[in-house]
Amino acid sequence: MNIEQYQSYYQHFADYRVDKLKLLQESGVEVYPERFSVTHTLQEAFHLEDGTTPVRLAGRVLSVRKMGKITFGHLQDLQGKLQFVLKKNTLVDQYDFFHKTVDIGDFLGVEGEMFTTNSGERSLQVESYTFLGKALREMPEKWHGLADQELRYRQRYLDLISNEESRRVFLMRSRMLSAIRRFLESRGFLEVETPILTNKASGALATPFLTHHKALDIDVYLRIAPETYLKRLIVGGFQHVFEVSRCFRNEGISPVHLQDFTMIEGYSAFFNYRDNMKMLREMILAILQELFKSTTISIGDKEIDFSQEWPVVSFRELILKDTGIDIDEYENGAALLQAIRDKGIRLEHESLESLGKGNLIDQLYKKVSRPFMISPVFLTCHPIDLSPLARRNDVNEQIVDRFQLVVNGAEIINAYSELVDPVDQRIRLESQAQLRTQGDAEAMPLDEEYLKSMEYGMPPISGWGMGIDRLLQVLLNLENIRDGVLFPLMRPIEEDQA
């Protein structure tokens, strides 16, 4: 490939960089070589003793400071950076060639000896270097980094190159997932994968994405939750099972909502929701230890010590405390709505009158209680019509054996004792199907295949789901949930603007 044939294409690039590219090629340098072997990462090299040699390192050129016959610069990778030093009397012609051809942003391999500069910085004295890749576009500004929120989402690689904080967030995300996997595996969980393309969007109350399967000529849905498949695995004999599950919900965008997000769900045979409360508390503490080496973190302007007891409160207690309304005193949605209005509480919802009692309680809770729940709380005793797959409470048939973990106004975990009685399940799903025909797009469809599996016999089960993106957002204080997602979906920009 030569530059002349792609003249118009090369116009997208910085002229001076294209000139350097030409010079490299004319000088016979392989600009995009096949490989380079390193002896250490930049971080490892930083801790080597002075005099260690040969040390071979690679990274992106972050800065270059030429002082005449000596040049200082930094190489950077995801986890660290290291200063390198070039001397003219060591490199001779290569020294001048470096300055004629290397730009900030290029990839470079260096070989030499570790030493400490007069000002005390661990550095590599370069004896030879290898060109590892030319950057034809200019890097973001070195001091402020990339500040434009839109560009940080669209071109995450630039954000990662130029913003330390962003690198930290995504390293944390990886470590969080790894800590979760280690925790669950230590508890005997097996990791599985279940379908994303499904015939029925069940397992949660949400609007699915619809697509078409050509070969079968059927419409299929992207899963909104892996729940019903994971429970089928319990029927099949798995005892503890979990999935790191990308799920898709075709709903509004907001700083706390993604349409394509990651949820981890886990199911345990013979557990009830209380067992999961205990286990998941330990899991969250394990995550905090891994990420922060501490169980106390600051959220907003508050210090929260997660090692303290996490109170368990019911919907009824919570709402009674926050509003003075006892939800058990009202027969139906209409009566409760009147009580809410009598208290002067204004709920924002398109059609409050058509909401059932359960949904109304949910709206009320989101308005008066949830935003103020900062330190961890287990919320329990959810209304039954909000939880079509959860086990009915043995004493109070209006509620289910369920809990949510709320931290900083966000539901981090949702868990319950599973409904395993196929007869009750059929009745509950039929009432959901009824809601669907009345136009509730979020109501759950009747899933015969799932019901059939249940008819073959399910043991007691408790399952849970944890939103990974939301958890990361809460723990790291991210303003927008997309700050913790590497490549959030954006509306495409016009070709000629790129």
Add this chain to the structure above:
RNA sequence: GGGUCAUUAGCUCAGCUGGUAGAGCAGCUGACUCUUAAUCAGCCUGUCCGGGGUUCGAAUCCCUGAUGGCCCA
């Protein structure tokens, strides 16, 4: 979907009541063998988001569209 704020050089940002666009970084030239936001001297950089309008004159005012942030639904 509604409100609101934003969009100016590759990046970070100034640009007042309308008078024809500027700084830093990056880049180029030169000086410099311990710098690290290197420094010093000089130079270069524009579809002021797009389209209309008002005006002698628009980055600036008005309308409209695009994209994004935030608030609300």
